[in-house]
Amino acid sequence: MIPAPFDYARPSTVEEAVAALADEDAKVLAGGQSLIPLLRLRLAAPTVLVDLAGLDALRGVHSDGDDLVIGAMTTHASVLADPLVNRYAPLLAQATGTVADRQVRHRGTLGGSLAHADPAGDLPAVAVALDATLEIAGAGGRRGVPAADFFVDYLTTALEPGEVLTSIRLPKRGEGWSTRYEKFNRTAQGWAIVGVAAAVRRENGGIAEARVALTNMGTRPVRAAAVESALTGASADAETVRAAAGHAAEGAEPTGDLSASAEYRSHLARVLTERAILAALGQAHAA
């Protein structure tokens, strides 16, 4: 189909973008990989599209002290290729590598993925697992929102109308940390039925700290708190991991759809959590 008519703005600064978004029915256009299908199906019909493609300042990755800062308009392909990301946030790189196909990864952006907040999207859970802060600009100035608070509901975030997500700030996780994104999908380039983003820090052979977040186990990414606490301070053996992973679906409220029932999703969350943690620990899963 063809989208309904709309006006088009192409600002070159964040301030201009925010100004262009003053119209109530305006919408930001980033890579267009999620938005354009919605426009074509006429499920969305904004009056103005504010294209961020001209905002070079929102593209690229830089180091800022203990943090890594990634511009919202950085494409998935650039994230994947970035040496800083691969060094300090390999979980993000690995998960990004599972997003869609090459063509989509060359247009889709990290900021777009997070702002879109699709429960089946891979990167929101990663942002939660890595304790990211989402940096936002609006008419009232700039603010930072922790990932845990950013994702509100199905396709709904803490972004207010008129606000632009400008960058994603991640604490660098170097020495001692190891991570794994375990994605289960029906086809190689399909969306996740369930995904598990796991990061563990080892100390003296045991697990000192663990962060686990789940994709598509609810309308927003879910922190697997019970798994984390069962792992913290525990030994890094397969039995312990299996027992801890058994708690993965606790508190999650997955839905059923054509590709999986809620019950099966909960089962997958447990199996994949075990596999993700074992893989992060450098142990192949039992299978």
Added chain:
Amino acid sequence: MTVTEEREVGSPRRRKEDARLITGRTMWTENVVLPGMLHLAILRSPVAHARITHVDTSAARELSGVVDAFSGRDVADIQGGLPCAWPVTEDMVHPDHPPLAVDEVRHVGEPVAVVVARSRAAALDALAAVEVDYEALPVVLDLEAALADGADLVHADKGTNRSYTWVFDSGEAGTGEAVDAALDGAEVVIKRRYRQQRLIPAFMEPRSVVVDPTGDQYTIWSATQIPHILRFLVSAITGTPEHKVRVVAPDVGGGFGGKLQVTPEELIAFVAAKRLGKPVKYTESRSDSLVSAHHGRDMIQDIELAARRDGTITGLRVKLLANMGAYLGLVTPGVPILGAFMYNAIYKIPAYRFECTGVFTNTTFTDAYRGAGRPEATYAIERIMDELAVEVGLDPVEVRRRNWINADEFPYTTVAGLTYDSGDYEAATTRALELLGYDELRREQAQRRDSGDTVQLGIGVSTYTEMCGLAPSRVLGSLRYGAGGWETASIRMLPTGKVEVVTGTSPHGQGHETAWSQIVADQLGVAFDDVEVLHGDTRTSYKGLDTYGSRSLAVGGIALYNACQKVVDKAKPIAAHMLECDPADLEFTGGQFRVRGNPDNGKSLADCALAVFAAHDLPDGVEPTLDADAVYDPVNFSFPHGTHLCAAEVDTQTGRVAIRKYVAVDDIGRVINPLIVEGQVHGGVAQGVAQALFEDAVYDADGNLLSGTFVDYTLPSPADLVDIVTDRTESPAPDHPLGTKGVGEAGTIASTPAVVNAIVDALRPYGVNDIQMPCTPERVWRAAQGGGA
């Protein structure tokens, strides 16, 4: 005497059409742009069954850029009805099928109203201004419930949801014994119900049509597989004299049977063009395509197999419920009936009964999809052969071997009444087992079972045959099909010795231009590049029966071969005249006529072509042309066969199925171009695997198509498939001068049961004997938790 020196046939030529097809720099219907051309948009029903109580297109007509807007009521008297060319029984219920719904809609996606505008965007925008009120009617979806007494009706005026019941009984037909007796006295009876889920052909190029009324001529460009049938039927339906209708199928991007149809959209575009006297284009979106282009499969198969304890089959009874959808398309009722001849497969079965009931539901109508009836049949028999193997304690290969027709028994007349031409099932199977490493994988399977590995290994066997080369016209007539099964070819010798071939087949991705050029190059002794193959335009190719049912090479190839012989026959007296010898002393090799015993003195076909062009010095009474036409009506179907083996790993914790190795050994007779054959097998296997694992067109309880986009209609990509190991054995077709059979559907037919058999085989220790397709991870996981799914 003609001695052909074969240089081209058998060589893996790259396809000459691919450069333009792959780059898209060619004439797709969507690329047709005509002066003054208007664009049509179609408003489709959002509900599965309802009475249309009110339609108003007047607001849409007022919008800028809009030229016309109308509903079914406005054109009810002139739009005609869509044809069904295969009334399988005398009393078949055949409801009216108006292109635009008039009083009632019967499936989601049914066309209700149209807008014609100066741009596509304006037409689409204006759809929102068309007012339609619907009064809901009960929705019929379940095949068994639809046949119950007092069921809600899809077509109230017909008083039933049953379209037909068609029966073949070997006892009655005299081709075998009565099946009831076989089943009653059997040592072993296995009874199963299989479900063929609904599939969507999902061709790459969406359907597109342009209708240009110029003077009293109508030119229709359409992304169709069947330009000739379309011309005939448009003429019949609209009352336009046939010579005033020209159909062009330019390059067409895939069909898989999905474009073997006369569509509502084609007729709607015709009506609009006629109303307005202007060219009109309609190109569907992918979403429209998924919901409105005909679907495939969708059957419930009840199958009963009787056998002795030693594994010998004594009888087979098949009872089908086939979902027609809301209407009958071009060959809808006939699709399951093609399967009637294939349930007995490659086996010697003494007693057989097949019964099929076509049922109406409030869904998109079904029709041909790659294999059409034959994949469904092969699936059911090959699945139940594995069950028989388990029941009698034999290896699945051995149980097949005990029942199949042996190489020395051909030609073999089956219990379904067909005569299989040639084959060697043992040879193909032996080769496939070697290539797979069958024994070694069986050992690995045993180890994994013993150790309780969470990843289990299964091996699926599928031995198949199919009927290709549709079809002997007499057979089609006896099955009440509305047309014949012959095919045509014409050869035009140009004065410079170049060759134009006109074929009545209508390629839409199969590579006819290449294969036909190879055949002509050998038969006429001209260069491959000196042959141009023309197709798909009823002005150049005025006669033909198009492309489907693996018929093009198997039938059209013979017409082509015969036309070549006629050209040579015509040239011979001319060459003899130039060489001043008796035609009887000439032989034709490598494009040269030579006097036998005098290899130095010759005349080429090009010399003859130039001679007839000038026509200055021809023998008396010789017509100055080398051009020739041939029409060939096959004497029999051809019966390719093969053995496909699939080794699959099943993760019992997640239900994920990973194909580890896939072997396809096909026997399709002689091969014209191995590269094209390889492509057909790969594509076919991919589609068959997709039915086993991925694809499913699902309706909700209200008749909404849930899998209406490619996010939910799960097509695999290359990353989901493995390298397919292919090989061939060769049993030439005795009825074909080139020995070829057909390969267009083989992969699709063989692969689905191979994959499902592998998964079930992997999970036998878990008590599993069936898994409903598509075998999604969740279904497989549930099965591994304890029995069926």
